[in-house]
Amino acid sequence: MNHFIKSVKILFILAMVVSSCTQKTGDSEVIIEEESNPKEPISLFDGESLAGWHMDVPDLEADSSLRIPFIIRDGLLVSLGTPEGHLITDKEYKNYTLELDYRFAGEPGNCGILVHASEPRALYDMFPKSIEVQLMHSNAGDFWCIQQDIQVDDMESRRGPKADWGVSEGKERRVRNLTDDSEKPLGEWNHIKITCQDDKITVWLNGDLVNDGYGATAQEGQIALQAEGAEVEFKNIFLMENE
Known part of the structure; x- marks a missing residue:
């Protein structure tokens, strides 16, 4: 019973x-089927350490007495600019949206975010094989082709004569962005959003569409931040995996 x-x-x-x-x-x-929970953003920076990242800095490898170019300061991830190199995620990613805030801490200069990074030191014995989203002051949002390629509309007006295009040393690797005034004044935080979906890479800066590429020759890989001469601060680094 x-x-x-x-x-x-x-x-x-x-x-x-x-x-x-x-x-x-x-x-x-x-x-009524219960809806699945949306994917949560993945934090790529915990504000306290470089966990989940590793450095590739050729000069530091040759001379360990040089300063380490990527540090944590006041809860921010800081690229000191020199010695030059890259801070690279341990993991590879595909079909995602990356968002972060950045600003130049002192004098404006050069820096970048590399997506679909793979083979290290593939260009000038420094840059990993990748597609760079430029952060250089006054040029933020440009694409730079680093042994990988991408297309945009109006290619010749934004990249130069077709005969000069290429992805290696001495070639026209820069693809200019769509706007000239999307950056915040120096000292203020800029918000950049990069969506990588299949062979497309789309970039927004402070809410403005600044580049929209397709036909990328890579669709997955690591993400890297540069040390390329200027001191840059980063915070709120999040990745959302796309469907």
Whole structure:
């Protein structure tokens, strides 16, 4: 008898669960499926350490007495600019949106975010094979092709004569952005959003669409931040995996 009562209770509970997920519409019943939880953003920087990243700095490798160019300061990730090199994620990513805030801490200069990074030191014995999203002051949002390629509309007006295009040393690797006035004044934080979906890379700076590329020759890889001469501060580094 006890087993029978337990069985009845279980059936009753199951019936209540099904009933709560069923909604009547006229003479028919519509089963309401529970929505799956949306994916949570992945924090790539914890504000305290460089966990999840590693450095590739050729000069530091040759001379360990040089300063380390990537540090944590006041909860910010800081690229000191020299010695030059890259801070690279340990993991590879595909089909995602990367968002972060950055600003030049002192004098404006050069820096960049590399997506789809793979083979290290593939260009000038320094830059990993990748596509760079430029952060250089006054040129933020440009693409730079580093042994990988990408296309945009109006290619010749934004990249120069087709005969000069290329992805290696001495070639026209720069693809100019779409705007000239999307950066905040020096000292203020800029917000950049980069979406990589299949062979497309789309870039927004402070809410403005600044580049929109397609036909990328790479669709996955690591993400890298540069030390390329100027001191740059970073915060709120998040990645959202796309469907």
